[in-house]
Amino acid sequence: MKIGELSRATGTNIETIRYYERIGLLPAPGRTAANYRSYGDAHRSRLSFVRHSRDLGFTIEEIRSLLDLSDDPTRECDEADRIATRHLEQVEEKIAQLSLLRDELARIIGRCRGGIAADCRVIEALSDHSHCENAH
Amino acid sequence: MKIGELSRATGTNIETIRYYERIGLLPAPGRTAANYRSYGDAHRSRLSFVRHSRDLGFTIEEIRSLLDLSDDPTRECDEADRIATRHLEQVEEKIAQLSLLRDELARIIGRCRGGIAADCRVIEALSDHSHCENAH
DNA sequence: ATGCACCCTGTAGCAACTACAGGGTCAAGC
DNA sequence: GCTTGACCCTGTAGTTGCTACAGGGTGCAT
Numbered sequence A, B: 001m002k003i004g005e006l007s008r009a010t011g012t013n014i015e016t017i018r019y020y021e022r023i024g025l026l027p028a029p030g031r032t033a034a035n036y037r038s039y040g041d042a043h044r045s046r047l048s049f050v051r052h053s054r055d056l057g058f059t060i061e062e063i064r065s066l067l068d069l070s071d072d073p074t075r076e077c078d079e080a081d082r083i084a085t086r087h088l089e090q091v092e093e094k095i096a097q098l099s100l101l102r103d104e105l106a107r108i109i110g111r112c113r114g115g116i117a118a119d120c121r122v123i124e125a126l127s128d129h130s131h132c133e134n135a136h
Numbered sequence C: 001a002t003g004c005a006c007c008c009t010g011t012a013g014c015a016a017c018t019a020c021a022g023g024g025t026c027a028a029g030c
Numbered sequence D: 001g002c003t004t005g006a007c008c009c010t011g012t013a014g015t016t017g018c019t020a021c022a023g024g025g026t027g028c029a030t
Helices: A003-010 A014-022 A041-055 A060-071 A078-110 A121-127 B003-010 B014-022 B041-055 B060-071 B078-110 B121-127
Strands: none
Touching: A003 A014, A003 A041, A014 A041, A041 A060, A041 B121, A060 A078, A060 B121, A078 A121, A078 B078, A078 B121, A121 B041, A121 B060, A121 B078, B003 B014, B003 B041, B014 B041, B041 B060, B060 B078, B078 B121
8 A cells, every 4th residue: 555545544645654654663665666655554553553553652662562572472571561650650640640730720710700910810920939839 | 010020929030021022922011211121010910820720731822812711701601711721631641641651661671681782672662662551 | 160040042843634746647539 | 537635755954052163364473
């Protein structure tokens, strides 16, 4: 299949597919006589793997490691587990951070009663961290 | 005060301060005879405002709008409220997304029982979105 | 006078794309 | 046979919000 078809099949921007090839995340496919990229099923499933991992928030470098693992099925699975576990921890930390931030924002907004900027509680709160109730 | 002092006073990297000046978020300060930047209290509180807003996750462009508002204290406060409310919504959406993602990751990792990559449930799950229980 | 901490400008790098510009290819329809 | 339009190619530059140099100047203490 050509790049446009692969793009539709995986929900990946064409430019992104070429970008992945350029950085060596996807192997360079064969070419047609007209120099068009020509992909097969192996390419499609590799790209699906990459997209799914990106959707789950893995970095390109993490995905590179995961791909290396899946390319060599005799290797131990520990590393995949370690990468995924560390990533899960990061996600949980991010959620915790954002939750503090949400509470702080809600508190700031709740104090706004309209009126002019000189009296604006939002602006005042942003000016002065000491109004905050938690660290962020 | 000189830039190093302002940096320490606000917990902002020196390069970041110069960057904010370059993009027009902070006004260019006066200079000493030796061409060193020389800051006053107004600069420090403006920078604190910026840092605090950044910590709360506002973009540079949002901060620009908030600064414009606070520079003109006769203006209505509605816009500050709108910016903050929209931002809060985005934060809430991000938390919801990350929570789905966390559940999915936890589920994937829970299935890993060690062994070799060919049997790895983590890698299998990443290959195939259809194993997922929710959208992400 | 020489070390050291500090300051300056300007440019390039990071992640992970995205968006062109400027061109080539191919099939359908007139 | 010629145009139209959809598709493809390469290469480069832009995005956000910084961060990290390189290569130089300044100011003060020893």
